[in-house]
Amino acid sequence: MAMNIKKGDTVVRISGDGGKDRDLTTHQGKVIATLPKENKVVVEGLNMVTCHIKPRRQGEEGGIMKREAAIHACKVQVVCPKCGKPTRVGHKVEDGKKSRVCKKCGAEL
Numbered sequence: 001m002a003m004n005i006k007k008g009d010t011v012v013r014i015s016g017d018g019g020k021d022r023d024l025t026t027h028q029g030k031v032i033a034t035l036p037k038e039n040k041v042v043v044e045g046l047n048m049v050t051c052h053i054k055p056r057r058q059g060e061e062g063g064i065m066k067r068e069a070a071i072h073a074c075k076v077q078v079v080c081p082k083c084g085k086p087t088r089v090g091h092k093v094e095d096g097k098k099s100r101v102c103k104k105c106g107a108e109l
Helices: none
Strands: 010-013 028-035 040-043 048-053 063-068 070-072 076-079 089-094 097-102
Touching: 010 040
Parallel strands: none
Antiparallel strands: 010 028, 010 076, 028 040, 040 070, 048 063, 089 097
């Protein structure tokens, strides 16, 4: 199955855990990386995990660091730049070129 989300897209989370991140409407960010083989995406500011960093060299500091972890692509939805709403992605072929379009307003993504 092909992924409809690309690096640089603005996405909003549509589902997730009911724990510390209950308010789903405010959770949006830019896609940093896509992992098509695993069908996952890494989104800026979403799914933050705590990593314990061990010092590797003498003089280097260790500590606790927060970073983004991958989230399943089906749990996020692309935000249309024109209408500003979360939308499904449609495809349109013009002059032999395939482009992604917003299902709500028809704008090109």
